[in-house]
Amino acid sequence: MSNYKFILSGGGTGGHIYPAISIANELKSRFPEAQFLFVGAKDRMEMEKVPEAGYEIKGLWISGIQRRLSLKNFVFPFKLIDSFLKAGKIVKQFKPTMVIGTGGYASAPLVKVASAKGVKCVIQEQNSYPGIANKFLAGKAEKIFVAYDGLERFFPKNKIIKTGNPVRQDxxxxxxxxxxxxxxxxxxxxxxxxxxxxxxxxxxxxxxxxxxxxxxxxxxxxxxxxxxxxxxxxxxxxxxxxxxxxxxxxxxxxxxxxxxxxxxxxxxxxxxxxxxxxxxxxxxxxxxxxxxxxxxxxxxxxxxxxxxxxxxxxxxxxxxxxxxxxxxxxxxxxxxxxxxxxKLALPHATKHIVDEIEKILKTL
Ligand SMILES: CC(=O)N[C@H]1[C@@H](OP(=O)(O)OP(=O)(O)OC[C@H]2O[C@@H](n3ccc(=O)[nH]c3=O)[C@H](O)[C@@H]2O)O[C@H](CO)[C@@H](O)[C@@H]1O
CATH class of the missing domain: 3.40.50.2000 (Glycogen Phosphorylase B;)
Structure with missing residues (x-):
């Protein structure tokens, strides 16, 4: 079977979007029949950058929690409920074979909902100190792809694979x-x-x-x-x-x-x-x-x-x-x-990540 369906979720900033696009491109070259859907945050730059890269994207009504006391935090619980409901609908309709989360607000509800429905999920953490979304999702992920040493302080050691961060082909x-x-x-x-x-x-x-x-x-x-x-x-x-x-x-x-x-x-x-x-x-x-x-x-x-x-x-x-x-x-x-x-370059990160994804696909 190669008509896989992948959801890639992450965004808010380029740092979460481009790794997802690189992974999707590599998957597409290995599985030309596969279908792809991106899920990001409404009004953030992924809504523009992902279609430019040739992929469809759906936006959730979600944002981060403000670190200081702010009116925006009162809306946050409503956004969270709304985005969980929408994420549920998206997963139900698209029926992904696998979900790949690359950090950022939108990946939290999407990966959480998908894993609760039994969909295999992996996440990719770009930084030496993980973001809130990935910390929240670590328990649900099959594998966690990282770029730095020492992340076993935050994630289960047996799930971590050091691959480096995906870098665009060009x-x-x-x-x-x-x-x-x-x-x-x-x-x-x-x-x-x-x-x-x-x-x-x-x-x-x-x-x-x-x-x-x-x-x-x-x-x-x-x-x-x-x-x-x-x-x-x-x-x-x-x-x-x-x-x-x-x-x-x-x-x-x-x-x-x-x-x-x-x-x-x-x-x-x-x-x-x-x-x-x-x-x-x-x-x-x-x-x-x-x-x-x-x-x-x-x-x-x-x-x-x-x-x-x-x-x-x-x-x-x-x-x-x-x-x-x-x-x-x-x-x-x-x-x-x-x-x-x-000397510090890890140029094979995307290929390494997709090799690991393939291993999981073979178990399905
Ligand atoms: C303020 C903030 O929250 N920054 C975070 C954000 O950074 P930020 O979104 O800046 O992300 P990164 O530095 O990781 O990556 C930026 C990406 O955007 C691309 N690019 C950038 C500028 C441009 O004009 N054109 C272009 O294509 C770069 O080539 C790169 O691929 O995510 C990173 C990865 O999680 C974190 O380490 C940063 O701390």
């Missing part, structure tokens, strides 16, 4: 055609390129830093591809010129990675996994606003091995220019960082 094959990439962004091939990544939603603190350092970059003859995030685009688009390319979102990450000589980035788990494959010098500025400060932990796993530079938001004023200069003025430093970050 990033795995990131091209050496720098000229094509520079042309795409209309950049000059005689100047170095800095790529600025604020994570899938953009990062206010990084945008403020880049705005402040524009003269510094000009003095150092640097061109910038600046992914500022959809929320901030109106505020920063005024800086666009022949050396500074301001974008809300990069639809061609592979070309951005190819064009870059040096990268400044948030330390979301998916981006970190991609950067290991890309193998360029990186300065991480982790978000301090995420659960258990997990981005700092993600970045430390690299900076501790001299595979990247970590500058905390609070130290930007005192350290940023010095760190940046020490990279762009030294080819030896660039090579050393590139060599070390590449």
């Amino acid at each position: 990033i795995l094959n990131v091209s050496a055609n720098v000229e094509e990439a520079l042309e795409y962004f209309q950049l000059n091939k005689n100047k170095k390129v800095l790529l600025v990544l604020g994570g899938s939603l953009g990062a206010r603190a990084i945008n403020k830093l880049i705005e402040k350092e524009l003269n510094f970059f000009a003095e150092n003859n640097i061109q910038v591809i600046w992914q500022c995030g959809k929320l901030y685009y109106e505020e920063y688009k005024k800086y666009e010129n022949k050396n500074i390319k301001v974008l809300a979102f990069l639809n061609k990450m592979n070309l951005a990675y190819t064009a870059a000589d040096v990268i400044i980035s948030r330390a979301g788990a998916g981006t970190v996994s991609e950067l290991c494959i890309v193998g360029k010098p990186v300065i991480f500025i982790p978000s301090p606003n995420v659960a258990e400060d997990h981005q700092t932990k993600n970045a430390k796993a690299l900076s501790g091995r001299n595979a990247a530079v970590l500058v905390k938001e609070v130290s930007l004023d005192s350290r940023f220019e010095k760190e940046f200069k020490s990279i762009i003025t030294s080819e030896t430093r660039q090579k050393e960082l590139s060599k070390n970050i590449k």
Whole structure:
């Protein structure tokens, strides 16, 4: 039998969506007859990104619990009930062979309901510190695919398989055609390129830093591809010129990675996994606003091995220019960082995950 039906559920941010898309693509190439349905959160970016990748998606009325006291928390129980009911309906109608949860609010009701109905479920955790949804679902999952060591603190040890995070095919094959990439962004091939990544939603603190350092970059003859995030685009688009390319979102990450000589980035788990494959010098500025400060932990796993530079938001004023200069003025430093970050790449994550999924399918 190969006419399997898969539900992939996860979202809220790119970090949960792209792994699900990579897994679906690999399943599709192995089982061309299979059917796929994505389940995400209404109004979040998966509702746009998943159809762009060629898959159908249904949205649940769900959001996270606010960490501080907020009116939104009063609506939360109603959202939860509504999304459990809708998840139940979706599972009943679609009759999945298997459910794959990749974290984020929507995956919680969907995976919970499916497993209660006897459907085999697996989950994928991108971070070194798991999100609420995956912690809640761990008991229900057949297998838990992770990218970091030490997750047996949170998940049953016998279910954990370290695979790494799925990375999209075009990033795995990131091209050496720098000229094509520079042309795409209309950049000059005689100047170095800095790529600025604020994570899938953009990062206010990084945008403020880049705005402040524009003269510094000009003095150092640097061109910038600046992914500022959809929320901030109106505020920063005024800086666009022949050396500074301001974008809300990069639809061609592979070309951005190819064009870059040096990268400044948030330390979301998916981006970190991609950067290991890309193998360029990186300065991480982790978000301090995420659960258990997990981005700092993600970045430390690299900076501790001299595979990247970590500058905390609070130290930007005192350290940023010095760190940046020490990279762009030294080819030896660039090579050393590139060599070390590449050693941490896990490029076969998607295949490994789908191999494990196949093993479960064979038991059905
Ligand atoms: C603020 C927040 O909650 N961040 C979390 C979110 O990050 P975030 O959603 O930023 O996720 P990641 O850094 O893991 O991945 C971002 C993904 O979006 C893609 N991309 C990004 C920008 C762009 O312009 N174009 C594009 O295609 C990247 O190539 C990557 O595949 O999920 C991650 C994985 O669970 C967590 O580690 C982060 O802490």
